Amino acid sequence: MTPRESILELQKRMGQSIIGQEAVIERLLLALLCGGNVLLEGLPGLAKTRAVKSLAKNLECDYRRIQFTPDLLPADVTGSEIYYDKGGQGEFVFQPGPVFGNLILADEINRAPAKVQSSLLEAMEEHHVTVAGKTHKLPELFMVLATQNPIEQEGTYPLPEAQRDRFLIHVMVRYSSDEDERKIMQLVRSEDGSGGSSGTPPAVIPQQAVFDARKEIHAVAVAESVEKYMVAIIAATRRPEGFGKDLARWITVGASPRGTLALDRMSRALAWFRGKDHVTPDDVRAVALDCLRHRVLLSYEAQADAKSADDVLSQLIKQVAVA
Template sequence: MEGMTERGTRAQIEALRDRMGEAIIGQREVIERLLIGLLANGNLLVEGLPGLAKTRAIKALARNLECDFSRIQFTPDLLPSDVTGTEVYYQGEGGGEFRFEAGPIFANLVLADEINRAPAKVQAALLEAMEERQVTVAGTTHRMEPLFMVMATQNPIEQEGTYPLPEAQMDRFLMHVNITYPPVEDEVEVIRLVRAEEAAAQAGAGAHATEPPAPIPQDAVFAARREIAALKVAPEMERYIADLVNATRVPSAFGDDLKRWIEVGASPRASLALDKCGRTHAWLAGRDYVDPEDIRAVVADVLRHRLGLSYEAQGEGISPDAVVAEIVRQVALP
């Protein structure tokens, strides 16, 4: 019976991945990272140029999962209460009372669009809710739903008028995902997909319109999380995770290049994130154990926003990904 349950859970998550793949062409890595974030119970920071399906990706996830979805467009005039909610006074016949009006953060999936467009107070309000999974207003604590994930986006260009996230707040994101342009072949498929969607919208919901499949229930996510928590992690793999993170703190032990490039290493949150994401990657691959390839598959997403690069590295145009690649090359496999 347990085997049937495990297969059923995996089939539901695979169905969710397939449905997202039908709506998003050429961004398979984004789909996988979204699922890893969801199943690992973390939050994602996604960076990419405009038009690369960042918003479409999380909307596809929300559409195919039994959940509430909200989108917050971050702007310089946004207030913390616009995110978290506030106390509103209601006047009734028997007198008045204050009631809490929940903000858009109280949803299962939250898209924080262009998070670096809002000032520090708003960013802090969002990140506190992400970390604590609760909001306190007027002395009353309001908790988030058990299924809760934030996908924050950043635009790597047009930095004028933005408020970059401090390194300590960046550390709260499970992964930092970079989105690049799709291959030409996939872009042709994108053109065809959008054209078909426009034609369907023009035709309207006619008598022969097919009903969309029922969304995947939230219980499938919670069941997957329980299975991922039970995955085996060998002591050698635990040491490999710790060695990769430790290499960012003692770069001089791994060559002159890393010594010149890294100024501040990753915190223990990086080790915890590598463990969570590695186990989730292994589960999605159908294994009940973690191997080095699972760790290597997610290490760049976990570390790229947790490294403080030196001025020398920035001056030489060394990217965080290049630093992570060198760390992976230098640290011995278990």
């Protein structure tokens, strides 16, 4: 299979076990192709963890799950040096933590304190971990997928804006339709009846398919006018006063340069995913909310007016013209 056929096959397999969340599946695959990290947010029971596990099940990878809790320590994530005594000759040996895998599920990341959350920062940004003055490289295929719930915030530790900025995209997982809900019920019923087994599973998609796809995505063309359009969207979040008094009141801090890079990477991946060799403004708009909703800081006035980041960004993007 070609790299694109392999990724589409991966999408198909995930869709068989995740009902009604096609957009979430697509965003996970796009982030995988971009080599970025994902923040998944949604109410309990909306298949956030199941989607990540389905991706790991069908892809050749080392999957690790970390349950974030208030008593978790940074060493529980990164690993630590352990003293071994061999015949009177003692030495410290590094014991890798669960972060040394390919797909890392940071489940309920906002339930651990800041020092534990920050233990992921170096891994997410630099793809290596430093313990006791020694740097340890992470695998070439490395991706952090963090989940958090928008409710039950008592006793949680909200992610700082600077840390949220490290995530390539912020995906909102929403309720499925009523018909999809019925299909979910039927799917789980069939899994329970078969004991979770349905014969020999197909061969997993090799990691090389992801690496080959990334090379093809790198060759996707971006016209100068589309580049200017991406920059114009980011600039609008920083200078919203040019797009109306309401937007100027609602936005306190605009998107960082990582927002521009996220738009570029995600729009190229989406264009490739759809079988195109160039990026269009429609591709940029399709990924804009996922790339920017966690990078824009809203004011108290926006909250008072019941405006979410998606509301504000959607209104802003509509007014930004293509160069």
